[in-house]
Amino acid sequence: MLKLFSFWRSLASYRVRIALNLKGLTPEDDVDVNLMKGAQRDAAYRAVNPMMALPALVDGGGPALFESLAIIEYLDETHPEPPLLPKDARGRARARGLAQIVACDSHPLIVPRVREYLEHELKVDEPARLAWCRHWHVQALAALETHLGGPETGRFCHGDQVTVADICLASQLAGAQFFNVDLAPFPNAARIVGTCLEIDAFARAHPLKQKGAPASPT
Numbered sequence: 001m002l003k004l005f006s007f008w009r010s011l012a013s014y015r016v017r018i019a020l021n022l023k024g025l026t027p028e029d030d031v032d033v034n035l036m037k038g039a040q041r042d043a044a045y046r047a048v049n050p051m052m053a054l055p056a057l058v059d060g061g062g063p064a065l066f067e068s069l070a071i072i073e074y075l076d077e078t079h080p081e082p083p084l085l086p087k088d089a090r091g092r093a094r095a096r097g098l099a100q101i102v103a104c105d106s107h108p109l110i111v112p113r114v115r116e117y118l119e120h121e122l123k124v125d126e127p128a129r130l131a132w133c134r135h136w137h138v139q140a141l142a143a144l145e146t147h148l149g150g151p152e153t154g155r156f157c158h159g160d161q162v163t164v165a166d167i168c169l170a171s172q173l174a175g176a177q178f179f180n181v182d183l184a185p186f187p188n189a190a191r192i193v194g195t196c197l198e199i200d201a202f203a204r205a206h207p208l209k210q211k212g213a214p215a216s217p218t
């Protein structure tokens with residue numbers, strides 16, 4: 001029995017939805033935690049994930065799994081096909097590195113708790129908050145684009161097999177769409193995500209395909 005706690009707009013939930021789809025897994029229960037209403041801070045969800053962040057995944061009777069990259073690697077270990085990491089150590093390091101640029105360096109700077117702190121505690125106005133989010137998106141995309149210009153890149157971020165790097169890159173570009181970031185300077189990233197979105201597992205996991213999502217990102 002799989003139980004996913006997620007929200008349509010959550011980019012980390014998007015990453016885990018892609019991995020679940022690639023592994024052919026469908027949670028029996030998908031609990032909607034409305035980030036726009038602050039439901040991640042309710043006592044009920046805090047008991048699931050004390051970090052008050054989505055997603056969380058319950059697999060069977062154990063406590064909830066948390067942090068999208070940890071959940072994706074757990075799914076990869078428990079359901080090895082198709083593998084989401086390259087076979088060689090250097091390749092795994094590169095795929096994980098690309099994934100971490102997204103999930104560890106960039107995404108944490110633009111999540112609701114950071115945007116809300118900027119707004120309510122530091123009194124940063126809306127245009128400046130938007131500039132903040134765009135800045136961190138562009139910084140990460142510039143680094144990713146340079147990496148993706150290298151010879152290890154193929155149809156996907158690392159060769160011709162989907163890896164965790166592609167999962168994270170897809171979430172980065174969906175986030176960039178939400179904040180109206182110009183993707184023209186990042187053709188490698190855009191091409192790879194275009195290829196990913198031709199795969200059903202990516203396409204139906206997209207934030208805008210989820211229950212409660214608006215027709216367009218803005």
Ligand SMILES: N[C@@H](CCC(=O)N[C@@H](CS)C(=O)NCC(=O)O)C(=O)O
Pocket residue numbers: 009010011012013035040052053054055066067068069103108111112113114
């Ligand atoms: N590093 C975490 C990020 C989790 C995270 O911050 N998720 C966002 C949604 S994408 C969230 O729930 N934020 C709640 C908040 O910021 O208050 C992961 O990759 O799972």
